[in-house]
Amino acid sequence: MFMEQLIEKYFRPGRLPHIWCPGCANGIITGALVKAIYRTGLDKDNIAVVSGIGCSSRASGYLDFNTVHSAHGRALPFATGIKLAAPQMTVIVITGDGDAAAIGGNHFIHAARRNIDLTVLLYNNNTYGMTGGQYSPLTPTNSKASTAPYGTVDRPFDLAALARGAGATFAARGSAFHAPMLVDLILSGIRHKGFSLVEAVASCPISYGRQNKLGDAPAMLKWQRDHAVPAAAYEKLNDEQKADKFPIGVLHQADAPEYTEEYAKIIARARKEGGH
Amino acid sequence: MSKTLLMQGNKAVAEGAVAAGAEFFGGYPITPSTEIAEELSALLPTIGGTFIQMEDEIAGIGVALGASLTGKKVMTATSGPGFSLKQELIGYAALAEIPIVIVNVQRVGPSTGQPTAPAQGDVMQARWGTHGDHPIIVLTPASVPECFRLTVRAYELSEKYRTPVILLMDEIIGHMREKVQLPAYDSIPKPERKKPLGPPEEYRAYSGAQTDLVPPMAAFGQGRRWHVTGLIHDEYGFPDGSGKATQELLDRLFAKINNHLDDIVETEEYRLDDADFALVAYGGTARAAYAAVDLARAEGVKAGLLRPITIWPLAEKQLKALGGQVKHIIVAEMNRGQYVLEVERTVAGRCPVTLYAKCNNEAIAPAELLAALQKAKQHTGGA
Ligand SMILES: Cc1ncc(C[n+]2csc(CCOP(=O)(O)OP(=O)(O)O)c2C)c(N)n1
Ligand code: SF4
Numbered sequence: 001m002f003m004e005q006l007i008e009k010y011f012r013p014g015r016l017p018h019i020w021c022p023g024c025a026n027g028i029i030t031g032a033l034v035k036a037i038y039r040t041g042l043d044k045d046n047i048a049v050v051s052g053i054g055c056s057s058r059a060s061g062y063l064d065f066n067t068v069h070s071a072h073g074r075a076l077p078f079a080t081g082i083k084l085a086a087p088q089m090t091v092i093v094i095t096g097d098g099d100a101a102a103i104g105g106n107h108f109i110h111a112a113r114r115n116i117d118l119t120v121l122l123y124n125n126n127t128y129g130m131t132g133g134q135y136s137p138l139t140p141t142n143s144k145a146s147t148a149p150y151g152t153v154d155r156p157f158d159l160a161a162l163a164r165g166a167g168a169t170f171a172a173r174g175s176a177f178h179a180p181m182l183v184d185l186i187l188s189g190i191r192h193k194g195f196s197l198v199e200a201v202a203s204c205p206i207s208y209g210r211q212n213k214l215g216d217a218p219a220m221l222k223w224q225r226d227h228a229v230p231a232a233a234y235e236k237l238n239d240e241q242k243a244d245k246f247p248i249g250v251l252h253q254a255d256a257p258e259y260t261e262e263y264a265k266i267i268a269r270a271r272k273e274g275g276h
Numbered sequence: 277m278s279k280t281l282l283m284q285g286n287k288a289v290a291e292g293a294v295a296a297g298a299e300f301f302g303g304y305p306i307t308p309s310t311e312i313a314e315e316l317s318a319l320l321p322t323i324g325g326t327f328i329q330m331e332d333e334i335a336g337i338g339v340a341l342g343a344s345l346t347g348k349k350v351m352t353a354t355s356g357p358g359f360s361l362k363q364e365l366i367g368y369a370a371l372a373e374i375p376i377v378i379v380n381v382q383r384v385g386p387s388t389g390q391p392t393a394p395a396q397g398d399v400m401q402a403r404w405g406t407h408g409d410h411p412i413i414v415l416t417p418a419s420v421p422e423c424f425r426l427t428v429r430a431y432e433l434s435e436k437y438r439t440p441v442i443l444l445m446d447e448i449i450g451h452m453r454e455k456v457q458l459p460a461y462d463s464i465p466k467p468e469r470k471k472p473l474g475p476p477e478e479y480r481a482y483s484g485a486q487t488d489l490v491p492p493m494a495a496f497g498q499g500r501r502w503h504v505t506g507l508i509h510d511e512y513g514f515p516d517g518s519g520k521a522t523q524e525l526l527d528r529l530f531a532k533i534n535n536h537l538d539d540i541v542e543t544e545e546y547r548l549d550d551a552d553f554a555l556v557a558y559g560g561t562a563r564a565a566y567a568a569v570d571l572a573r574a575e576g577v578k579a580g581l582l583r584p585i586t587i588w589p590l591a592e593k594q595l596k597a598l599g600g601q602v603k604h605i606i607v608a609e610m611n612r613g614q615y616v617l618e619v620e621r622t623v624a625g626r627c628p629v630t631l632y633a634k635c636n637n638e639a640i641a642p643a644e645l646l647a648a649l650q651k652a653k654q655h656t657g658g659a
Binding site: 012015044045046048050053060061064065066067068069070071074076077078079080081082083084085086088089106107110263266267269270271274 | 299300302318319321322324325326328330331332334335336337338339340341342343344345346347348350364365368496497498499501502503504505506507514515
C-alpha cells in the first residue's frame, strides 16, 4: 500500500499536519509503525496505542486506533491496564527515551519483568525534545544539552540490554534511516507474544542536533547509515571498532510465560478453589 | 441471601467493591490500607476480575485507569505517602473523565509520619492535591457498614458523573471491626456508565450536549475509536490550545458536579432539630461526636451533630442552615484544623465556629467534645 493510502487508513482525518519540526525523524518512525500494523492485518478497533508525554508521544493523537496520550512516563501502567482488562486487544506503546527510561524507567523494567504482551516502540532521539534539549538517560557522555552547557557526565543506558536484563522476551533496535528494516522489526515485535522493545534511533535536529553540531536532518540520518551495523556483523567487531557503532536488528528473543495468559490460569484456579 | 458478619472496615470496602461490580484493582501495599488489596487479590479472580500489585502507587492508579478505559469498574487503594504519589493521575482522571474509585486510609503525616496511627490530615489534599482547578467527589465513612455502603455509592457516583471519587477513610474506620449486614450482591444494582448510541464516526467522547453534561463513554475495543489525553481537548478528545476550549471544558467539568449537588452531597443529622450547639464531625471522629451529643443532652446542653458524609463538594446549603439555627458550631477533626476553615467560610458569621483538633496519634474522645460543648454554652451564656 502506498503511504497516501496508509495515511487515509490509519491516520485520523483532519489531525494532520503534525506538530513535529521539519526534519524530525518522528514522522518516519510513525510511518514505519503503520506499515507494520498494515502487515499484521489487525482490525483497528482491536488495537490500542498508548503514549506518554513528549514530541514522540504526540503520535497517538494522529493515529486512528483506541488511543491514550497519558502522563509523562506513565504509558506502560495505562497500557498494562488495558491489556490485562482486554487481553484480546493488541496494545502498542509509543514513548520517548526520557519518557521510558527516566521518569518511566521503573515501569519499563517491571513491564519487561512481567513479560506482558505489549510492544514498546521507543523513539530514541537522545534528548528531551519537547522541553528543548535537556539531557536524557540516552544522551551520550560528553554531549551538550541545554542543562549541560559544559557537556554531560552521565553514561547512557543500553536499552536493549536493560530490557533483556529485566526479563523482556524481545528486544530490537532499528533506525529511522533503515526504515524498511524498522517496519520488519516492529512487525516482529507485535507478533511476538510477550514484552517487546523496539528501539528506533531517531534524530532531533532542533533540540539535540543543533547543540551538538551534528548538522541538518539529512546529515543526522547519514550518521545513522554510517554508524549502524547489523547485529551479527557487530558481534564480530573488536571493542575499538564497536566504540562508535551501534547494532541494529533483533538483539534478543526468548520464550517465557506471558502475563495475561498466566493470570487467566489464576482466575480459573480461583474460581475452582475460591468461589464467593 | 443477606448475611451478618463481624468485619473490618477495610474488608468491607473490598466487599463493597465486589458488590458494586468492580472487576479490577491495581495498587501497592501500604499501612493502614493493605487489607483492601489483600482481600481483593483473593476475591477478584473468583468473579473473573483482575488484581495486580504494581511497582509503585503511580503505576497502581495508572493501571486501573487503563482498565477503566476498557469499560471495567476499577479501584486503587493507598494511604498518606501513596496518596501523594497518585496525585498527578487523579488530575488526569478528572480531566479525561475516567471513572475510578480511589481509597485513602489516612494515617498521621506528613511524610512517613505515624504509619499505624489515625489522622484526618489529608482532607485538603483530597480536595486540592492534584495541580490545577478540578472538581472532585470525596466520601467519608464513619462505620464498617458505611464502608460497604459508601464504596458502592462511590461507584455509582463515579460511573454516573464520569469522575474520580475518593473514599477518604481513616485508620480508625479502616481497622475497626463491627457487625455488618451484607445484602445479597445480586440485589445491588450495578452502577453503569452511560453508553454511546449513534454511528461510531460521530462519537464525541467529550460532548457537552447531554443535559446532565456527562458525555457517554465508549469502552476501548468495541468499535468506537477515540482519543484520551491530559491536554485540554475538544469534544472529540483532541488537543485544543485555545482559551475558549480551556474555559468551556473546565466550565463543563465543574458544572457536571455542581449542577447535581442534591444528588451528590449527603449529610447526616443527629439530634439537631432543637439543638443550640452543633458539632460538625466526619469519619472516625464522628463516632465520638454522637456519644458527646448524648452526654451533653444528659447534662442539659442542647447539642446536635451534622456529619458530612460527602465532604467534597462541601455541604454548603446544610452548613449555612446550621449556622442560622445554632448558637455555636464546633468542628472536630484529627488534624490541625482543615475542614474548619471551609465551615467558617461557609457559615460566614451566622454563628461562631471553633475548632476542636487533636493530632497526637489518638482518637478524639467523647468526654473531650462534651467539655468543648459545655464551654461553648458557658461562653454563649444561658440557653
Ligand atoms: C511529570 C512531568 N515532568 C516533566 C514534564 C515535562 N516534560 C514534557 S516532555 C518531557 C521530556 C520528553 O522527552 P522524551 O520522552 O525523550 O520525548 P521527546 O520529546 O524527545 O520525543 C518533559 C521533561 C511533564 N510533562 N510531566
Ligand atoms: S524538538 Fe526534536 S524531537 Fe521534537 S519535533 Fe522538533 S525535531 Fe522532533
